[in-house]
Amino acid sequence: MTIEIDHPETKAELEAAFARYEAALVANDVAVLDELFLVSPSTIRYGATENLYGYNEIAAFRSGRSPAGLARRLARTVITTYGRDCGVASTLFYRDSAPGKVGRQSQTWVRTVAGWRVAAAHVSLIADPDGGGTGS
Template sequence: MKIDDPAVVSEVREALARYEKALMEDDIAAMDDLFRQAPQTVRYGVGEVLYGYDEIAAFRRGRGGSPQRKLGRVEIATYGDSFATANVEFFREGTDRRGRQSQSWVKFPDGWKVVSAHVSIEGSGS
C-alpha cells in the first residue's frame, strides 16, 4: 500500500477545498454531495451528534449556514488510493479559539466522500 501518494493527496485536497467553499457559501447541495449518502455516515459537531446521511442533511437545512472561518493547519494523509484522513484547524470570525475538524474520506465510483466527521472548538468541552 502506498501512503501519501502525491496524486491521491492532491485529489483529497481538491475535495476538501470544495467542501470548505460549499461550507462558507452555505451551498447545501454541494455539501450533501460530498458526504456519503448512507446510514453509516456519521458527523459529530460542536453541539450535535448526527447518525446517517439523512440526519446530517436535515441538520444542514435547519441551521442557517455555518459561522465564517479561516483555516489554519491542514494535514491530509492517504492510505492506498481510496482512503484518506483530513485534519484541519480553523478559526471562526470574532474569536481566537481554535476549532478542529477531522474527516475520513473514501473514494467511491462517484468520487471522494466523507464517511465520518468530527468538529470541536478548543476549550468548549465539546
C-alpha cells in the first residue's frame, strides 16, 4: 500500500484548518477551538503544564484558560498530509511573555464528516537553543 504524501488539495485544506486554529488560539475563540478538536474520549492534548485526556477535559481547560498573553509568532511550521484523511502540523512559537524560550507544538489532524479535527496535540516550552527567540 502506498500513501500519497502532501496531496495538494488535501494539504491546502489542512493548512487552512491550521490557520483557523491559530487565529482562534490567539483570539481565545473557545467555540472555534472546541469545534476543531475531535469529540472523542481518545482525543489527547499534552500541554505545557497539563495532560488532558478526552474531549471533555480539553474543552474544560479551554473554557477556564486566561485570555491574556496568547499572542505568539510562529516559525518553521511544517504541515504534512498522509493520504486524504490524516495530517500532522508542527510549529515552533515564540511569546514575548517567555523571553529565551521556544514553544513546540505538534498536532495530528483527521478528516471527519464535519471537517478537519485535532485528534492529538502536544505543546511544550524549552530554552531556545538558538538563543534568539525571534521566530525567524
